[in-house]
Amino acid sequence: MFTGIILALGEIAAIQMKSGDCRLKIATGNLPMADAQVGDSVAVNGVCLTAVELGADYFYADVSNETLARTTLTTRKIGAKVNLELALTPTTRLGGHIVSGHVDGIGRVVDKAADGRSVRFRFKAPDNLARYIAEKGSICIDGISLTVNEVDGALFGVNIVPHTLQKTTLGNTQAGDKVNLEVDLLARYLERLLQGEAAAQCRGGVTEQLLRNSGF
Numbered sequence: 544m545f546t547g548i549i550l551a552l553g554e555i556a557a558i559q560m561k562s563g564d565c566r567l568k569i570a571t572g573n574l575p576m577a578d579a580q581v582g583d584s585v586a587v588n589g590v591c592l593t594a595v596e597l598g599a600d601y602f603y604a605d606v607s608n609e610t611l612a613r614t615t616l617t618t619r620k621i622g623a624k625v626n627l628e629l630a631l632t633p634t635t636r637l638g639g640h641i642v643s644g645h646v647d648g649i650g651r652v653v654d655k656a657a658d659g660r661s662v663r664f665r666f667k668a669p670d671n672l673a674r675y676i677a678e679k680g681s682i683c684i685d686g687i688s689l690t691v692n693e694v695d696g697a698l699f700g701v702n703i704v705p706h707t708l709q710k711t712t713l714g715n716t717q718a719g720d721k722v723n724l725e726v727d728l729l730a731r732y733l734e735r736l737l738q739g740e741a742a743a744q745c746r747g748g749v750t751e752q753l754l755r756n757s758g759f
Contacts, residue, residue, distance in 0.1 A: 544631045545586045547639030547681075547688020549711045550574055553587070553627045555619050556601060564608050567592070567616070570601050574627045584644065586628040588712070589686030589723040590614050591644025614646045615685075615721045626686040626711050639688025640681040641728055648672050650684070650724045652716055653698060662708060663692075664716075665700045668724055673697040675726035675734075683725035687711050 550573075557568035569587060576599065579585075583594050585602065592604035611617045619625070631637075650672075653665040666684070668676060676682060678694050687707065693700040708714040716722070 545591070545628050545642040545644055545686070546631060546635065546637055547589075547628070547642045547683050547686065548636075549626045549628055549687055549707075551627045552710065552712070553625050555621055555623045555625060558621060561605070564606060564611065566595075566603055566605050568601055568603050569625065569627070571627060572600075574629065576600070576602075579629070584630040586626075586630075586642070586644045586686045588615065588619075588625045589642070589644065589683050589725055590616060590646055610646075613648070614723050615649055618721060624712050624715070628686055640683075642683045642686070642688060642725060643728060644686075645725065646723045647675075647726050648724050650722050652718050652720045652722065654718050655716070658702065660705050662703045662713075663700055664703060664713070665698055666722065666724075668697045668699065670697050672724060672726055675730040677730070680730070681727045683723075685712055685716075685722045687713065 551571060553572045553574060554570050555567060556570040559566040576597070579594065579597055579602070581594055581597055584591050585594055585604070590610060592606065594602040595605055596603040606616055648669040648671070650666045650668045653667050655662055655664045673696060676691055676694055676699050678691055680691050682689055682691055684701070689701045691699050692702055703713050
């Protein structure tokens with residue numbers, strides 16, 4: 544589990560193709576690796592990866608075809624900057640929100656505009672994720688815990704303060720770029736709970752009929 548508070552900017556140092564999937568070498572930059580161990584989880588642009596080999600300033604992680612299909616890792620080239628966060632410990636400050644590192648889908652930057660010293664971004668989420676995104680709710684974008692300012696269908700907006708622009712990949716993110724999205728865990732579990740006993744047979748999401756059957 545993670546908080547969505549980025550600890551360091553790293554970069555993809557090497558990409559090794561292996562029997563249909565791949566292994567990444569991630570240069571960790573300023574990420575505090577002194578206590579890291581093989582088997583630890585590291586969020587890379589919001590994707591939870593397992594460190595299979597460690598160095599003083601890098602780690603290797605195997606990336607499955609499932610992860611390659613569901614995230615933007617396939618589009619990242621050697622030298623690309625990535626947001627890094629180590630997994631939670633019992634004493635970690637929970638400055639963002641609970642993040643699993645299990646990416647739900649790929650979004651796209653629609654536009655960005657200056658707003659004082661901050662920058663406002665608008666993103667387009669996949670249609671199947673739009674129902675989980677609420678005004679003033681939380682969302683994880685490329686591993687960054689952010690507050691949703693506005694929602695219009697599958698479009699949503701966030702405000703990025705100067706510190707976040709400087710310390711994460713959002714500082715160089717442009718309109719048209721693709722990003723990893725993870726919706727709030729609470730929204731996903733609430734949907735499943737509303738399905739009740741029908742959950743075992745239900746393949747869809749929350750529908751008007753489901754809400755009526757649940758007393759809403």
